[in-house]
Amino acid sequence: AVPNFKEPKSKNASMTLVIMALILAFFLTGITFLSFSYGITPDTHVTVLAQIGQQVFGHGVFFYILQIATALILAVAANTGFSAFPQLAYNLARDKFMPHSYMDKGDRLGYSNGIMSLALGAIVLLVIFKGSTGSLIPLYAVGVFVPFTLSQSGMIIHWWRERDGHWLVKSLINFVGAFISGVLVVTLFVLHFSSVWPYLIIMPMLLRVFWVINRHYKLVAKQLRVLSEEPIKRHRYDGATVIVLVSNLTRATAEAVDYAKSIGNTVLAMHVSFDSNPQKEHRLGTEFKREFPEVRYVDIHSSYRSITKPAMRFVDEIAKGTKERNYSLTILIPQFVPRHGWQNALHNQNSLKLRTALASRDITVSTYYFHLKE
Incomplete structure (x- = not known):
């Protein structure tokens, strides 16, 4: 806490430490003297301070004041960790020994991540x-x-x-x-x-x-x-290729394709189909070609209902071609956003899986968000 002191910081901090040491020595000496005088020994059920209080005050008001004061001091001592550790974590994060998220302040202007980490660690120790x-x-x-x-x-x-x-x-x-x-x-x-x-x-x-x-x-x-x-x-690119991932022909997909056409010289639409419903897959391809005749539609078949692996293979092949043509490659993933956050749990997260997988490739991955109003 030295940085929190006024100038001269080292002198003020030293004096504070001396005062704290004197207070500690005074209390420790007094407790030791009273314990020896009353013949008090450690007890698993009653603390030494409580025994001293019983001997000095009996069970009157002052005994309970002593107990409450002791509890409050312990509460302050426990809080010390929650005020000091976040600052320590901040210093370690600043020196690049802890994640930089420990340098972020929360809404209450405290280092919330450090406080939560300490609380979690304390809970684990208490359980163990x-x-x-x-x-x-x-x-x-x-x-x-x-x-x-x-x-x-x-x-x-x-x-x-x-x-x-x-x-x-x-x-x-x-x-x-x-x-x-x-x-x-x-x-x-x-x-x-x-x-x-x-x-x-x-x-x-x-x-x-x-x-x-x-x-x-x-x-x-x-x-x-x-x-x-x-x-x-x-790197100076001669053009841009955009691959739009298509699951169904929806307004989100249509707007994503329109956006891709505005930024790319070449636009491809990629769809992964399965064996379960070939008629539906054929109908999707027909409807897409009718809606976007100028966009090349690629239907990749998957026998194991895996979307990620076939998509990655196709992207890798296209990436080779774009590199030869000196084109940039962007993968555009349409995604609708529900009005309420909890509604995300009601829909599959294939787009998240694809983004995670595509992050391992040296390409640009972009998301086109379509916000639902109801």
């Missing part, structure tokens, strides 16, 4: 550990002290590189912090391995995912980058 805090706390502690160890070790390297001011003293302080944190991590793995073992699986997987994402973004940037000292190689 059946909501047992006794099992989750060691895992949480490992998640806390491993970063502490890494950050303190990183500061040691920083001071040895900079060698500014009292760098030896600062390095010694950070070494003590790294050593204590490291010992705690080892201790947790030795004493609570049954609770912390998921860390050994999750973290290597996350690191691998981060590396793959970063590598992908670097490769994309390398391929898309336009260098000023290198001229852009532009």
